[in-house]
Amino acid sequence: MSIQQITPKQRGYLIVNSHPAGSAATVDRQWRRIEPAAPVGRAPVVLVLGASAGYGQALLLAGLRRQGIRGVGVAYEAAATERRTATAGWYRTATTAALVEQDGGDITFVNADAYADATRAEVxxxxxxxxxPVDHLVYSxxxxxRTDPxxxxxxxxxxxxxxAPYTSPSLLFEDGTPRIGTVDLTPADEAEQAATVKVMGGEDWQLWVRALADADLLAPGFxxxxxxxxxxxxxAPVYRQGTIGAAKEHLEATAHRLRTGLLADRGRAFTVVAGxxxxxxSTAIPSIALYTSLLRTVLGEEGWRTTDDQAVDLWEQLTGAKELTLDEQGRIRLDGWELDPAVQDRVRELWADPAAALAADPAGSAWFYGQFRQLYGWDVPGVDYTTGVETSTPWPA
Incomplete structure (x- = not known):
């Protein structure tokens, strides 16, 4: 037992501790937000890589609630120590496992480095x-x-x-108060570009598909x-035209290679362009916080599509309940709500003078800051942060 009263230890867009009850509450809220549906037919077997956060977690929860999936979720999280809490993903996974058990589901959670051959062998x-055999592999x-195996x-x-160098306005928070700053980045050299592709491109994704195929674990229609x-x-200058964009292009090229090669007569492979x-x-990418805040200001709550909304949409497309929304490159698109021309025109207007936009309507930046803090279990409505909490939580058996 390790009961502690904890407060957030924050440095910019990084919080080095997490709140167990707050992290658990975020998962419970997601679970309740996703409207359940009665599964039809056999429960699909799913392998989710990156199951403790972001779109990976949303797809796991939506798959459980809507499709009755069973299978394996892989994440790489740190346990609590005498001096530190566990990572937020650790607590989220423990809560997800409890919800799965209550619902009568069957998901095994593996805590290991998904890039490692030893993890592939274990899974x-x-x-x-x-x-x-696996029906769906989600790579998130x-x-x-990344260590090259x-x-x-x-x-x-x-x-x-x-x-070329990149200079852009950025959103900063000092004591929770938003202000506009500036970010200056020098261009990457060839070695940095190559390393980023090695980490974030499609090489590891292809290794996982190959491993499943070699083990005869691809279900029909995989x-x-x-x-x-x-x-x-x-x-775009720091994202799609930058090092991350180069990695995403490699990821998309990998999908094409899988479709036309290894999976040509055995299944399908897509990249999914989420919103x-x-x-x-995303909070680690310069200027993305400001852009996302302004986008939220334009769309408001009614126009915003959460990761849960998009996960439900994707499952319906993958299972055939809805037609696949493919672009000319064969990518599944979930981002039409974000890239609507009228929405982007309004965001560009605000971007032209972000300080004035922030002063006129701080709702978007306040929302972003709250969402960022909730990633670590802080500022979650209904959670009492004034009392001690058990920080030592076991990984799901």
Missing amino acids: LELLAERYG LASPR ATGEVHHSVIKPIG TTVALSYVGSEIT AAVTQA
């Missing part, structure tokens, strides 16, 4: 023994580094433009999706 053995990993070399991703993002032309979201990955 393949688990699938073979308990679940059988986000990490600043073939060479042992550790590659580090960078968030930089390519070809489908795999990898989460991606395009975003606005406003943020803007406040995630631990």
Whole structure:
């Protein structure tokens, strides 16, 4: 037992501790927001890589509530110590497992580095023994580094433009008060570009599909999706035209190679272009916080599509309940609400003078800050932060 009264330890867009009850409450709220549906037919076997946060977590929860999925969720989270809480993803996973058990579901959660061959071997053995062939593989990993299993070399991703420096307004928070700052980035060199592609491109995704195929664990009609993002032309210099964009292009090229090669007569592979979201990955990208805040100001609550909304939409497309929304590159698009021309025109107007936009309507930035804090379990409505809480939570058995 480790009962502690804790307060957030925050440095910019990083909070180094998390609140167990707040993290649990965010999952419970997601669970209740997703309208359940009666599953039709056999429960699909699903492998979710990156199951403890962002779109991976949303797709796992939506799959449970809407499709009755069973299978394996993989995440890489840190347990609590005497000096630190566990990561928010650890607490979220524990809560998800409890909800699955209450609902009579069957998901096994593996806490391990999904980039490692040892993890692949562990997961393949688990699938073979308990679940059988996989119907859907969801690839939603986000990490600043990756160890190449073939060479042992550790590659580090960078968030930089390519070809020219990048200067942009940015959203900063001092003591919770938003203000407009400036970000200046130098262009990436070739080594940094290559390393970012190694971490965030499609190499590891392809290794997972190959491993499943070699183990005879691809179910008939197998489908795999990898989460991606395009975003606005406003943020393109640091995103789609930068190092991250180069990695996303490699991810998309990998989907094509899988469709026409390994899965040509065995299944489908798509990248999924999701809409803007406040995630631990997105808050690390310069100017994205400001863009997302202004987008929220324009759309408001009614026009915003949450990760849960988009996850439900994607499952309906993957299962055939709705027609696939494909672009000319064969990518599944969930971002039409964000890239609507009228919406983007209004965001560009606000971007032209973000300080004035912030002064005129701070609702978007306040929403963003609240969403960011809730990623770590802080500022969640209904949670009492004045009392002690158990920080040592076991990983789901």
